[in-house]
Amino acid sequence: MKKNTLLLAGLLGFNMAMAQDIKPYGALPSKAQVAWNDMEYYMFIHFGPNTFTNKEWGHGDEDPKVFNPTHLDARQWARTAKAAGMKGIVITAKHHDGFCLWPSKYSTHTVRESAWKNGKGDVLAELSAACKEYGLKFGVYLSPWDRNHPEYGKEGYNQVFANTLNEVLSGYGPVFEQWFDGANGGNIKQPYDWNLFHSVVYKNQPNAVIFSDVGPGCRWVGNENGIAGTTNWSTLNVKGFGPGVAAPATKVLNEGNEDGEQWIPAECDVSIRPGWFYSPETNDKVKSVSSLLDIYYGSVGRNGNLILNVPVDRDGLIHPNDSTRLMELRRVLDASFKDNxxxxxxxxxxxxxxxxxxxxxxxxxxxxxxxxxxxxxxxxxxxxxxxxxxxxxxxxxxxxxxxxxxxxxxxxxxxxxxxxxxxxxxxxxxxxxxxxxxxxxxxxxxxxxxxxxxxxxxxxxxxxxxKAPGLLTTPQITRKANGQVIISSESTDPVIHYTLDGSEPTLKSPQYTSTGKEILLPQGGLVKAKAFLKGTGSETTKASFDVAPAKWTIVSAGEAAKDHDAVNAIDGDNATLYVTKDKAYPHELIVDLGETLSLKGFTYTPAGERGIIYDYEFYTSADGKSWGTPAASGQFANIKNSPVLQTVPFKARSARYIRFVAVSPADEKQVAAAIAELGVVTR
CATH class of the missing domain: 2.60.120.260 (Galactose-binding domain-like)
Structure with a gap:
């Protein structure tokens, strides 16, 4: 191994010497950035109190004792990443809630105050050791936004964060990537001293690649779908821009700038599940192999690096559904690129x-x-x-x-x-x-x-x-407003079988055809489907439905923009949108459910990046007149960057009418509100 390493080093040195004849063009990568690009594919791990509270953005007021992963095994994480073909792991050492996965002396909201290992544990120590054991590179995410620390929003906070950063970067060995989130939300705004933060990184980890919207090591790709632009320059103009709200336009982040000022290549972040943190409700919603392949080709295949989030569960382990899918993806990629x-x-x-x-x-x-x-x-x-x-x-x-x-x-x-x-x-x-x-x-x-x-x-x-082998794609399951289930497949002439009792579809299960007997689930239910071709089956896809909006009617709504009627919000079709006219918030929608139901929550599906709602209130009523206090209110965490289905539970109550109020937008530049679908939770 040592001989091969010396040979490679000599070859690189020879090439660089000979390359002097070729005049470099434009902004150039550092040696660390070249090595980073060669990694291509690595794991993101979101882990913390949110894992146990079903939140994406914690408020910092959670009891630290809620963090208690009694079977935590960082070696299992590293072993899984290695087997998946990944080259490293980046972990959320500190998310927006301020909880530190190591016993920081600059915070009282850490593993030291948790129930895990009676406060004697250190997740970063265990993971850095596991990465070293399995030959993986180790990276850390630290959010400067801190919803717990009493100094946040005060003059001294930047130094507190710099001290915290120094603590991590000096105590756990080599760090290949420092992930900075530009989030600066809530009611308190903190001017971040990015020059100070960067100096701490480079003092401790001179070869670390710093991630943010504008680098300087690598940039956010502009979405959380893991997809780079079909045109993707590794160079970016950074003058006048910064992380977070000061970032360049989404299109620029996605495509870079031709002849950009600095070499800041794109990193494509996406989660294997609908959310970034583990939730038991998403165990059956792990992305399919075909979806992950689309992401791989849209990231690594478009001049980007792929950082795939695999959230650790409440036991402190990568869930079997996630690891199984990672191994399936590895097998397909290995088979696809086996013979050059x-x-x-x-x-x-x-x-x-x-x-x-x-x-x-x-x-x-x-x-x-x-x-x-x-x-x-x-x-x-x-x-x-x-x-x-x-x-x-x-x-x-x-x-x-x-x-x-x-x-x-x-x-x-x-x-x-x-x-x-x-x-x-x-x-x-x-x-x-x-x-x-x-x-x-x-x-x-x-x-x-x-x-x-x-x-x-x-x-x-x-x-x-x-010559990559063909892949039988998983079926897609949707439902119309009247409760009729539609199952489709992108594969050519597959035979689709389905079940409604939770069992695994086989060739003996009922066959679905578009002209056959309709599947009607107006009251909801679980559908599993699988495509078969010449005896070979695809992955199983699942869809869980609640009450269909067959009886629902619009009682009251704000003025809709042209061709975007309010009924589109309750027609069972995510492709049709309700978009209000460009008038100031708040916006509201009142719906008659047509019957009295026991409601346990509601769902909101955003309309892509258009008119995304951030602050909300949700009311229920028996008569459509008396509404009382909201059944639920708050913010859809991270919805601007990840505009996916939002599910908000609340204490069960009987109601016939619902009232959804869009209090404020996720993007202050957009005054219209948009809804692809509004639903209720009864099951």
Whole structure:
């Protein structure tokens, strides 16, 4: 192992020396950023009091004794991440509630005050040791927002946070990434001293990559779906911007800036479940393999890194549903990228730089991104051709630039030789660290990559071809307002079987067809479905429904914007929206349920990024006149960044009428409120 390490170091040193002939272009990555990009895929762990309270954003007033994971095993977390093919773990050492997963001397809201190990535990110590044991890199998330600390919002808080940060970064070994959340919410605003915070990081961990909306090490991709832009530059303009509310526009975060001031590549964050923290209600809502593959190709495959959140459960373990899904994803990825067909090809190029021993066309298919090919300085276009002795069938193309010299390619296309003529099968923009194209199956003896435009002489390290196995996608389950269940699949001609009793669907279970007997669940129920093709089954998908809005009617609503009637909020279809006109908050909606129900909560589905509601009040009434105090009120935590279904429980009460009040928006620039669906919880 030592010999191989020395050989790789020598090779990198040789390449960098020879690369001096190639003039670097634009903002460049540091060695730490290059190594960070090579990690590609690692685990996020959200863990803390919220795990036990079913909250996404705790208020800091929770009893620390609620934190008591009696079977916590950080080695299980690391073992799972390693088996999943991940390269590291980043943990929420301190979230917005201020609870510290280590016994900080700068807080009284820590594991020391918890019931776990009688206050003698230290999660960070256990996880850093486990990462070292399993060869994983260790990273930490510390939120500067602290809803517990008495100094928050006062002049001295920034130094308190700097001391806290120093405590973590000096006490637990090497840290590959420092994750900063720019959240600064609640009624108290704290001006953050980012220069101070960054200096603490670099003093203790000079090779750490700092994450925030604007880096400086890596940037937020602008959403919590894990998807980067189809055009994605690793460079970003940062002057005049900052983390949190001062961040650049979402589109800029998603795509970067061509010729941006600094090298700040995109990190794509997403959770394997609907929420970031564990909740027992989401045990059956772990993302499918097909969904995770979409995320992988939309992040790693679009010049980003993927940080996939896998929340630890109340026992202190990664739940079996999550770990099983991670292993299934690993098997598909391993099978997809097992055999690099390009290694069998003879590679040629229309232009290759002369006089530089490090530049070889043979490096394009040697299987390593530490070597490269480049054109001469006067060429910003070129064609790379792969020629095979016998036809090969492929459906994946992987391209990589040698990013140590900058990101250069603006546009490229892919062609195959078909019946003596070249056929274009793809046309895209940026490449960067890695670009993966998912294609239909193509069979050819020649494949060529056309660099159509570049900022400077293109420097490409890898061209790879693969034949990924087909994947039977999981069915999708929806329900109409009248209670009719619809099951569909993106796969071609699958046979779909379903159950309504909670059992696993098999080939002997009832078969679903769009023209067959209707499945009606007006009072709600659990549906499980599975697609089968030639005896092979997909993953099982589940959907749990409550009372359908078949009898519901709108009693009162604010004025709706054109073509966005209030009835769209209760039609059972997330694709139709109720959007109010651009008038000041609050907005309200009153609904007659058509019958008296025992209500235990309500649900709100946002309309994507449009008109997201933050503060809310929810009332119930027997007669539609007397409303009393709200059954529930508060904020939809993190909803601006993660606009997903919100479920709010409350103490059971009988009612026929409901009144939903949008008190304030998640984005102060949007004065309209929007609802995709409003529902109730009775089960």
């Amino acid at each position: 067909l390009a290694k069998k090809a003879v590679v040629t190029a229309t232009n290759t730089r002369n006089g530089n021993a490090a530049v070889k066309v043979a490096h394009l298919n040697d299987g390593t991104n530490t070597t490269y090919w480049a054109t001469g300085d006067d060429a910003t276009t070129a064609t790379i051709t792969l020629t095979f002795k016998q036809s090969v069938t492929f459906n994946r193309i992987v391209l990589q630039e040698y990013i140590a010299l900058g990101q250069r390619v603006k546009a490229f296309s892919v062609e195959v030789l078909e019946k003596g003529a070249w056929k274009e099968i793809a046309k895209e923009t940026t490449i960067g660290h890695k670009r993966i194209l998912r294609l239909s199956d193509y069979t050819a003896t020649q494949v060529r990559i056309n660099i159509l435009d570049a900022k400077a002489a293109p420097v490409i390290s890898e061209v790879q071809l693969y």
